[in-house]
Amino acid sequence: MNKEIPYKIYLEENELPTQWYNVRADMKNKPAPILNPATLKPITIDELSPIFCTELAKQELDETTPYFDIPQEIRDFYKMYRPSPLVRAYCLEKKLGTPAHIYYKFEGNNTSGSHKLNSAIAQAYYAKQQGLKGVTTETGAGQWGTALSMACAYFDLDCQVYMVKVSYEQKPFRREVMRTYGAKVTPSPSMTTEVGKRINAEHPGTTGSLGCAISEAVEAATTQEGYRYVLGSVLSQVLLHQTVIGLETKAALDKYGIKADMIIGCAGGGSNLGGLISPFAGEMLRGEADYEIIAVEPASCPSLTRGKYAYDFCDTGKICPLAKMYTLGSNFIPSANHAGGLRYHGMSSIVSQLYEDGYVKARSVEQTEVFKAAEMFAKVEGILPAPESSHAIKVAIDEALKCKETGETKNIVFGLTGTGYFDMVAYQKYNDGEMSDYIPTDEEIAKSLATLPNV
Amino acid sequence: MNKEIPYKIYLEENELPTQWYNVRADMKNKPAPILNPATLKPITIDELSPIFCTELAKQELDETTPYFDIPQEIRDFYKMYRPSPLVRAYCLEKKLGTPAHIYYKFEGNNTSGSHKLNSAIAQAYYAKQQGLKGVTTETGAGQWGTALSMACAYFDLDCQVYMVKVSYEQKPFRREVMRTYGAKVTPSPSMTTEVGKRINAEHPGTTGSLGCAISEAVEAATTQEGYRYVLGSVLSQVLLHQTVIGLETKAALDKYGIKADMIIGCAGGGSNLGGLISPFAGEMLRGEADYEIIAVEPASCPSLTRGKYAYDFCDTGKICPLAKMYTLGSNFIPSANHAGGLRYHGMSSIVSQLYEDGYVKARSVEQTEVFKAAEMFAKVEGILPAPESSHAIKVAIDEALKCKETGETKNIVFGLTGTGYFDMVAYQKYNDGEMSDYIPTDEEIAKSLATLPNV
Numbered sequence: 083m084n085k086e087i088p089y090k091i092y093l094e095e096n097e098l099p100t101q102w103y104n105v106r107a108d109m110k111n112k113p114a115p116i117l118n119p120a121t122l123k124p125i126t127i128d129e130l131s132p133i134f135c136t137e138l139a140k141q142e143l144d145e146t147t148p149y150f151d152i153p154q155e156i157r158d159f160y161k162m163y164r165p166s167p168l169v170r171a172y173c174l175e176k177k178l179g180t181p182a183h184i185y186y187k188f189e190g191n192n193t194s195g196s197h198k199l200n201s202a203i204a205q206a207y208y209a210k211q212q213g214l215k216g217v218t219t220e221t222g223a224g225q226w227g228t229a230l231s232m233a234c235a236y237f238d239l240d241c242q243v244y245m246v247k248v249s250y251e252q253k254p255f256r257r258e259v260m261r262t263y264g265a266k267v268t269p270s271p272s273m274t275t276e277v278g279k280r281i282n283a284e285h286p287g288t289t290g291s292l293g294c295a296i297s298e299a300v301e302a303a304t305t306q307e308g309y310r311y312v313l314g315s316v317l318s319q320v321l322l323h324q325t326v327i328g329l330e331t332k333a334a335l336d337k338y339g340i341k342a343d344m345i346i347g348c349a350g351g352g353s354n355l356g357g358l359i360s361p362f363a364g365e366m367l368r369g370e371a372d373y374e375i376i377a378v379e380p381a382s383c384p385s386l387t388r389g390k391y392a393y394d395f396c397d398t399g400k401i402c403p404l405a406k407m408y409t410l411g412s413n414f415i416p417s418a419n420h421a422g423g424l425r426y427h428g429m430s431s432i433v434s435q436l437y438e439d440g441y442v443k444a445r446s447v448e449q450t451e452v453f454k455a456a457e458m459f460a461k462v463e464g465i466l467p468a469p470e471s472s473h474a475i476k477v478a479i480d481e482a483l484k485c486k487e488t489g490e491t492k493n494i495v496f497g498l499t500g501t502g503y504f505d506m507v508a509y510q511k512y513n514d515g516e517m518s519d520y521i522p523t524d525e526e527i528a529k530s531l532a533t534l535p536n537v
Numbered sequence: 538m539n540k541e542i543p544y545k546i547y548l549e550e551n552e553l554p555t556q557w558y559n560v561r562a563d564m565k566n567k568p569a570p571i572l573n574p575a576t577l578k579p580i581t582i583d584e585l586s587p588i589f590c591t592e593l594a595k596q597e598l599d600e601t602t603p604y605f606d607i608p609q610e611i612r613d614f615y616k617m618y619r620p621s622p623l624v625r626a627y628c629l630e631k632k633l634g635t636p637a638h639i640y641y642k643f644e645g646n647n648t649s650g651s652h653k654l655n656s657a658i659a660q661a662y663y664a665k666q667q668g669l670k671g672v673t674t675e676t677g678a679g680q681w682g683t684a685l686s687m688a689c690a691y692f693d694l695d696c697q698v699y700m701v702k703v704s705y706e707q708k709p710f711r712r713e714v715m716r717t718y719g720a721k722v723t724p725s726p727s728m729t730t731e732v733g734k735r736i737n738a739e740h741p742g743t744t745g746s747l748g749c750a751i752s753e754a755v756e757a758a759t760t761q762e763g764y765r766y767v768l769g770s771v772l773s774q775v776l777l778h779q780t781v782i783g784l785e786t787k788a789a790l791d792k793y794g795i796k797a798d799m800i801i802g803c804a805g806g807g808s809n810l811g812g813l814i815s816p817f818a819g820e821m822l823r824g825e826a827d828y829e830i831i832a833v834e835p836a837s838c839p840s841l842t843r844g845k846y847a848y849d850f851c852d853t854g855k856i857c858p859l860a861k862m863y864t865l866g867s868n869f870i871p872s873a874n875h876a877g878g879l880r881y882h883g884m885s886s887i888v889s890q891l892y893e894d895g896y897v898k899a900r901s902v903e904q905t906e907v908f909k910a911a912e913m914f915a916k917v918e919g920i921l922p923a924p925e926s927s928h929a930i931k932v933a934i935d936e937a938l939k940c941k942e943t944g945e946t947k948n949i950v951f952g953l954t955g956t957g958y959f960d961m962v963a964y965q966k967y968n969d970g971e972m973s974d975y976i977p978t979d980e981e982i983a984k985s986l987a988t989l990p991n992v
Contacts, residue, residue, distance in 0.1 A: 088550040089616040095543040161544040162628070162919045173617070173691075191646045193921045193956070235916040236628075255710075255961035261968045262915060457717060461690040464617045466648045466714060501648070503958045506710035513716045 089172060091334040093165035099329040100152055102322045105360040106432060107148035108367040111439055113318070113431035114406035116142075117393065122537055125403050133303065134319075135310050137208040141319040150322065152204075159203045159236060163192040164326065168334040169498075173462040175482070182485035184478060185340070186498040187331045187358065188465070193259070196468065196500030197354045198229035198314055201323035205312045206233035215308035216240025220270065220295030222249055223423055224256030225468075225500065226314030231263035242309075244270040244298045248289035256504050270295040277301050291415070292425075296397045315351030316396060316405075316430050324357020331495065332361045342373060344481060346496040348473040349377040349386065349444070350423050352430030358497045363441050376481075377433065377444045378473040380452075382520045383416040385409055385429045386437055386444035388527055393537035394428055404537060407434040410522075411530035417520035421449055421508035423470045427530075445477055448519040452476045453512040456502070468500040469508055544627060546789040548620035554784040555607055557777045560815040561887060562603035563822040566894055568773070568886035569861035571597075572848065577992055580858050588758065589774075590765050592663040596774040605777065607659075614658045614691060618647035619781065623789040624953075628917040630937070637940035639933060640795070641953040642786045642813065643920070648714070651923065651955030652809045653684035653769055656778035660767045661688035670763035671695025675725065675750030677704055678878055679711030680923075680955065681769030686718035697764075699725040699753045703744035711959050725750040732756050746870070747880075748853020755856060770806030771851060771860075771885050779812020786950065787816045797828060799936060801951040803928035804832040804841065804899070805878050807885030813952045818896050831936075832888065832899045833928040835907075837975045838871040840864055840884045841892055841899035843982055848992035849883055859992060862889040865977075866985030872975035876904055876963035878925045882985075900932055903974040907931045908967040911957070923955040924963055 106112055115124035130139035141150065152160075171184040189197035209217050216239050221227030227243040234241035243265050250257055250269035260267050270290045271278040275298045281288065288294075303311035314320065335342055345362055347355035355377050365371040379386055385408045394409040396402040409428040416425045429437075436442045449469075456472035458479070459465070467475060478496040485492050502509065511517045561567055570579035585594035596605065607615075626639040644652035664672050671694050676682030682698040689696035698720050705712055705724035715722050725745045726733040730753045736743065743749075758766035769775065790797055800817055802810035810832050820826040834841055840863045849864040851857040864883035871880045884892075891897045904924075911927035913934070914920070922930060933951040940947050957964065966972045 090550070092547045095545070158627075159919070162624075169617075172613075193915065193919060193958075195958075232916075232919055236919070254965070255958075258961040258965045258968060259921060259958075262912060262921065262964050264916065460648065460717060461687075461719070464614070464648060464687060464691070466717065503648075503650075503710075503714075506713040509717050510709065510713045513713060 087170050087338055090167040090169050091338060092167055093330060093334055095161055097333055098157060098160055098165050099326050100157070101149040102152060103325045103329060103360050103364065104144065104148055104150060104322055105364050106145040106318065108364045109435065111435055112145050113435045117404040117537065119395070119401065119403055133300065133311050135205070135208045135212050135214070137211065138205060138319050141322055142317060153207060156204055156207050160326070163199070165330045166191060168331055171463055174459060177458065177462045178479065178482050178486065180482040180486040181489060181491045182482040183491065183493050184482055185493065185495045187327055187495070188498045189327060190465065190468070190498065190501035194225060194229035194232055195503060196225045196229065197324060197327060197357070198226045199232060200326050201314065201320045201353065202229035202233040203236065204323040206230065206237045206239055209310060210237040210239055214239070214310055216242060217310055217312045218242045218244070218299040218302040219312050219314070220244045220292060220299045222246050222292050222425070224249060224253055224260065224504065225423065227265065227267070228256060228259050229314070230312065231260040231265035234265065235263040241265040242302055243267045244272065244295040246270055246290040246292060246295050252507070253504065270298050272298060275301045293397050297401055300401060315353040316426065316428065318430070318432055320353040321356035321430055321432055324353045325360045327354065327357045327497065328359060328361045331358065340493055342495045343492040344374045344376065344494045346376045346378060346474045346477050346494065348424060348470050348497070348499065349379050349429065349433065350470060351426045352433035354497055354499045356430050356433045359442065363436055366441050375442045376477055377437065377442055378477045379444060379446050380420060380424050380473060381446040381448045382420040382522065383410065383425055384446045385427065387446045390531050390534070391434060391438055392534050394534055396428065404535060405431045407431045408437065410527055411533050413533050414530040419518060419520050421469050421505070421511065421517070424473065447473055447476050448521070450517050450519055453517060455479050465498070466502045467498060468502045469505050471497070471499040474498070542625050542793055545622040545624050546793060547622055548785060548789055550616055552788055553612060553615060553620050554781050555612070556604040557607060558780045558784060558815050558819065559599065559603055559605060559777055560819050561600040561773065563819045564890065566890055567600050568890045572859040572992065574850065574856065574858055588755065588766050590660070590663045590667050590669070592666065593660060593774050596777055597772060608662060611659055611662050615781070618654070620785045621646060623786055626918055629914060632913065632917045633934065633937050633941065635937040635941040636944060636946045637937040638946065638948050639937055640948065640950045642782055642950070643953045644782060645920065645923070645953065645956035649680065649684035649687055650958060651680045651684065652779060652782060653681045654687060655781050656769065656775045656808065657684035657688040658691065659778040661685065661692045661694055664765060665692040665694055669694070669765055671697060672765055672767045673697040673699070673754040673758040674767050674769070675699045675747060675754045677701050677747050677880070679704060679708055679715070679959065680878065682720065682722070683711060683714050684769070685767065686715040686720035689720065690718040696720040697757055698722045699727070699750040701725055701745040701747060701750050707962070708959065725753050727753060730756045746853060751852045752856055770808040771881065771883065773885070773887055775808040776811035776885055776887055779808045780815045782809065782812045782952065783814060783816045786813065795948055797950045798947040799829045799831065799949045801831045801833060801929045801932050801949065803879060803925050803952070803954065804834050804884065804888065805925065806881045807888035809952055809954045811885050811888045814897070818891055821896055830897045831932055832892065832897050833932045834899060834901050835875060835879050835928060836901040836903045837875040837977065838865065838880055839901040840882060842901045845986050845989070846889060846893055847989050849989055851883065859990065860886045862886045863892065865982055866988050868988050869985040874973060874975050876924050876960070876966065876972070879928065902928055902931050903976070905972050905974055908972060910934050920953070921957045922953060923957045924960050926952070926954040929953070
């Protein structure tokens with residue numbers, strides 16, 4: 083059997099999923115409802131609709147429909163880069179000398195360089211369907227902004243990206259990819275919004291933050307006719323779209339009669355992890371199968387392993403709805419020395435509830451170890467991974483080495499969410515031996531958690 | 538039939554070619570022999586072997602063996618990123634409103650970002666087989682250096698890359714990818730070689746050139762025990778390895794019963810074009826089929842369309858063997874305003890002979906038009922193409938628009954050699970409207986051609 087598994091398992095085009103899977107439908111303990119920040123009551127579709135596209139607002143709140151059809155236009159776009167390969171990491175296994183079989187679902191073979199495109203194209207589609215002129219969003223490092231730019235170019239939608247000023251200046255290449263796709267990229271805080279002007283006045287010379295960029299993007303969406311705001315992670319709608327990753331992974335494994343023992347993914351806002359694990363968690367929730375699911379987070383931003391399960395604001399600016407989630411507090415800002423993404427203070431409410439109920443385990447890892455794993459992986463598997471994805475690589479390697487000790491032939495599946503081509507500043511730091519680790523103290527976390535809203 | 542062709546045609550792993558195809562075996566007019574620069578007589582394997590790996594020197598000189606087995610170790614590496622997809626450009630066709638069917642063979646889905654890896658892994662393999670410690674090479678923009686670094690990391694070979702100083706400083710990210718793969722990257726001219734010291738003394742503050750970097754790499758190879766020099770294009774051995782592109786393309790077309798009418802590729806040194814077209818040119822040479830084959834070169838470096846078919850040095854430093862080829866003269870240096878690669882003064886001797894004999898046509902295009910085509914392609918097909926590859930896109934679009942006028946349903950196949958993720962400086966110029974065109978004058982070309990060696 084082993085010999086027959088190719089290096090890359092490609093599904094046929096007609097095996098591309100036709101529906102996204104809404105894992106909430108199978109959860110006995112549903113995620114707590116998101117709350118209107120003004121009333122602190124569960125938010126309604128009417129309240130969400132001025133900010134989000136109506137169809138997306140519906141998806142956000144729907145806890146019972148198990149499957150959503152993927153519209154044909156989105157499937158056609160998916161066909162340009164999906165089904166993505168499930169790769170058997172033969173070379174990594176050989177390098178490690180492990181009896182474990184390692185598989186990774188590779189989402190990096192598209193110009194956005196990551197899984198973000200899976201939801202970007204869906205969100206752009208619904209905006210187009212609603213007859214909107216365009217969408218606004220924020221971006222930090224630029225992966226999400228790039229994906230959204232591509233999606234908007236495809237549907238001929240205007241795309242306005244507020245990019246954290248420090249990234250805008252330090253990551254000019256990401257910015258140029260977005261511009262090539264026709265997006266308008268504005269360094270945030272800008273002088274084009276009221277909130278931007280206010281922040282610039284209060285903090286002259288500030289290089290911006292994600293929280294500030296969100297505020298500007300939301301203001302831009304709500305003050306221009308025919309615009310809505312879109313977001314790249316955390317939300318349940320995003321996780322829903324990302325289930326295309328898990329559904330393909332499961333289909334590819336089933337095709338070759340492989341039963342995963344362990345599923346590993348990196349976790350920032352939780353949408354890629356949630357998308358990867360949903361079909362597997364669904365089987366667990368329905369009592370049909372058992373898997374060991376591990377969410378890997380950076381030690382510098384450990385929302386699952388050291389955060390609190392509580393209602394919190396989704397944004398630093400506290401203008402977005404509140405969600406119940408594992409959080410470090412919306413004031414928590416990870417150390418600037420932390421290289422990759424995965425900097426979000428909270429965690430998708432779906433993933434949080436699955437973790438709370440024991441379906442998902444969590445592990446935190448330090449960044450120099452992550453880059454060491456990334457370097458080894460790049461050399462033997464030929465793919466330079468994104469720092470975010472490398473968190474999953476690190477734990478997959480650890481688990482494969484445990485199998486080497488115990489002699490177990492486990493099937494380890496992990497999500498390789500993207501490539502690191504636009505992260506070479508971080509790799510340079512690592513190559514030069516100048517990378518260091520940062521772990522927040524208990525006091526720092528307690529201080530941030532003390533500011534949780536009283537809900 | 539049309540409807541059944543998927544967006545991406547992936548061959549199965551067991552359909553990966555087992556042999557490279559040596560088109561010279563089918564050529565009645567063989568390429569003229571390469572000459573020893575010291576004696577001006579056809580060079581022998583013994584004379585080549587101190588510089589090149591022995592097996593590669595044999596491949597270089599072999600004009601009669603039609604097929605070379607691809608060693609299993611190389612095929613195993615190929616499996617990590619090959620077979621590469623042949624993509625039906627449905628979205629581009631729709632955008633253009635053309636009845637033509639457009640296909641592209643996409644070589645960019647690997648970390649080197651281009652087809653260069655196909656030959657890098659072969660050259661590293663033969664170096665390892667010969668028991669060498671390492672290899673040396675030069676790189677300009679860094680695509681070849683990246684590919685070779687990956688290949689050397691895989692086979693645990695030392696890799697020394699002399700990178701043109703101006704690129705070393707302006708393209709730090711390419712440099713870091715190479716370093717991550719363990720390569721030693723030295724800005725050229727350096728103070729580590731005699732020739733480098735001499736050039737630095739004669740031209741203080743020089744930012745280097747490819748010719749100088751070649752000289753340093755050759756010196757480094759011949760003065761260190763257990764090293765050889767390797768090259769990423771132009772040579773017949775490189776073209777041989779790149780036939781994996783054309784063989785897969787043909788197999789994919791055959792699988793779906795598609796007969797190509799036109800095959801288009803960009804041409805710098807000629808190895809990707811030669812590799813793509815070899816199996817098709819072979820059919821033409823054997824009188825079995827007919828195709829329209831178009832080599833696309835930049836108007837700023839027009840070796841086929843405005844050069845001379847003559848013996849010339851392969852390098853600016855005039856230390857490498859002479860080849861008969863279409864050339865602009867080894868002194869020709871394309872304008873610095875030319876953004877992409879495709880800057881080589883000459884053309885693979887195989888491609889040159891096929892062009893001389895009428896099997897290949899050539900067309901030159903200006904760079905702003907090329908970037909315009911690249912932008913359109915990126916938006917509808919979702920892949921940000923390399924500037925080099927975009928030369929082929931430009932002509933494919935032109936030909937598809939001709940079909941729109943005539944109503945012909947031609948099958949147009951082109952080579953998309955790589956991605957543009959490390960070329961964002963050029964895209965920025967284009968996005969900012971600061972890109973201009975350069976076409977050398979007749980006088981400039983005549984002046985450079987006047988320096989051709991008297992052979």
